Amino acid sequence: MADGSGVDIQEDVPVSDFSKYLLDRVRQLEERNVRLKEEYRKIELEKKSVENKKVQYERENRKLTAELDRLKTPPLLVGTVVDVMANNKLVIKSSSGPKFVVNSSQFINSKDIFPGAKVALNQQSLAVIEVLPPVKDPMVLGMEVIEAPNIDYQNIGGLEDQINEIKETVELPLLKPELFEKVGIQPPKGVLLYGPPGTGKTLLAKAVAHSTKASFIRIIGSELVQKYIGEGARMVRELFELAKEKSPSIIFIDEIDSIGAKRLDSITSGDREVQRTLVQLLAEMDGFDPRGNVRILAATNRPDILDPALLRPGRFDRIIKVPMPNAEARTEILKIHARRMNLADDVNLKKIGQMTDDTSGADLSAIVMEAGMFAIRGNRDIVTNDDFTQAMQKVLGERNKNLTEMNMTVFA
Numbered sequence: 001m002a003d004g005s006g007v008d009i010q011e012d013v014p015v016s017d018f019s020k021y022l023l024d025r026v027r028q029l030e031e032r033n034v035r036l037k038e039e040y041r042k043i044e045l046e047k048k049s050v051e052n053k054k055v056q057y058e059r060e061n062r063k064l065t066a067e068l069d070r071l072k073t074p075p076l077l078v079g080t081v082v083d084v085m086a087n088n089k090l091v092i093k094s095s096s097g098p099k100f101v102v103n104s105s106q107f108i109n110s111k112d113i114f115p116g117a118k119v120a121l122n123q124q125s126l127a128v129i130e131v132l133p134p135v136k137d138p139m140v141l142g143m144e145v146i147e148a149p150n151i152d153y154q155n156i157g158g159l160e161d162q163i164n165e166i167k168e169t170v171e172l173p174l175l176k177p178e179l180f181e182k183v184g185i186q187p188p189k190g191v192l193l194y195g196p197p198g199t200g201k202t203l204l205a206k207a208v209a210h211s212t213k214a215s216f217i218r219i220i221g222s223e224l225v226q227k228y229i230g231e232g233a234r235m236v237r238e239l240f241e242l243a244k245e246k247s248p249s250i251i252f253i254d255e256i257d258s259i260g261a262k263r264l265d266s267i268t269s270g271d272r273e274v275q276r277t278l279v280q281l282l283a284e285m286d287g288f289d290p291r292g293n294v295r296i297l298a299a300t301n302r303p304d305i306l307d308p309a310l311l312r313p314g315r316f317d318r319i320i321k322v323p324m325p326n327a328e329a330r331t332e333i334l335k336i337h338a339r340r341m342n343l344a345d346d347v348n349l350k351k352i353g354q355m356t357d358d359t360s361g362a363d364l365s366a367i368v369m370e371a372g373m374f375a376i377r378g379n380r381d382i383v384t385n386d387d388f389t390q391a392m393q394k395v396l397g398e399r400n401k402n403l404t405e406m407n408m409t410v411f412a
């Protein structure tokens with residue numbers, strides 16, 4: 001007879017065998033219990049997996065429905081915010097030209113709306129539906145971005161004092177911010193490098209980016225206002241955003257005098273554009289945390305024409321002079337650029353360094369390169385003193401037209 005558990009009950013068994021029978025029966029029931037538990041566990045697992053799938057399909061369904069709705073909506077117009085007014089009202093410049101006062105959706109975060117922001121507008125009401133992401137392609141923005149450039153301090157001739165100052169003002173706050181915290185001082189916000197063209201200002205900025213493993217982001221002041229007319233302020237904003245995204249990073253604003261010259265009263269539209277760009281730069285610097293991991297460097301050949309607002313504390317408050325190299329530095333620069341060259345015995349870089357008064361690092365580097373070219377033209381892999389003499393004449397031109405005579409004296 002069956003008892004519903006799947007186990008047969010044996011009747012008419014002798015009493016002596018009864019306990020054995022009961023033990024067997026208990027064992028059978030225990031085994032069955034284990035099997036049922038295992039089945040229960042499997043079914044529970046299956047249930048969970050089905051529930052997960054259900055959630056997944058529901059999510060997919062929501063996504064597809066939203067995508068369908070999005071595709072069904074009419075296209076939006078692109079505009080630029082010109083001014084932000086009260087009560088969610090904005091002045092917008094549409095891409096076709098005219099300006100409009102429009103409403104903005106209450107779901108848009110007011111922080112995302114500022115003059116210059118690109119927005120999508122409803123075709124009929126021109127209400128702002130969404131804020132478009134900023135264009136962050138550095139190429140589009142005309143920025144040079146190098147992740148940890150491969151220039152180190154060893155590539156810089158002379159400039160020991162400048163390197164030390166850069167280490168203290170730019171490198172230390174990036175590598176050991178806690179030092180400033182402990183002492184209770186703010187690191188300088190911005191560092192301005194000034195000096196004649198080709199003296200190594202960009203090299204210094206690249207070298208500090210290298211030593212801190214930071215991204216190097218370079219933007220050229222004159223391009224900001226000439227190449228991207230009307231976009232200067234937006235570019236400055238996006239430069240700082242990009243720097244935050246790529247942090248640790250070094251922002252290097254070359255030719256800052258193009259946007260940071262003293263503000264004059266003459267107001268042409270070009271001046272206004274430059275002023276807007278400068279105002280944006282000042283605003284970015286003011287809102288910038290000097291203890292963060294973005295450092296700002298700028299360079300100019302004309303510190304005398306800079307707007308004093310730029311040099312106020314909390315802006316470019318550390319100024320480093322990068323002078324023309326002296327004879328010793330010139331020799332070092334020549335050695336750096338000629339270190340992979342096969343030099344003939346008659347080449348004396350120290351003497352070349354001494355005779356190239358008033359010559360920048362860039363010109364010295366060009367002299368070395370030209371000397372190499374003269375050797376190549378002469379079908380040689382050894383660079384001679386004569387190659388250097390010709391290279392100096394070529395690079396330094398008229399200024400040193402009597403170099404050959406001097407050379408005869410110096411190398412005699």
Ligand SMILES: Nc1ncnc2c1ncn2[C@@H]1O[C@H](COP(=O)(O)OP(=O)(O)OP(=O)(O)O)[C@@H](O)[C@H]1O
Nearest residue numbers: 155156157197198199200201202203333361362365
């Ligand atoms: N001190 C230096 N040591 C080694 N090379 C140098 C030095 N100064 C300049 N050079 C050489 O000159 C080139 C140009 O230098 P760099 O771009 O740093 O000058 P800069 O001061 O930024 O010039 P600019 O004001 O024109 O932007 C460098 O790539 C390097 O080859």
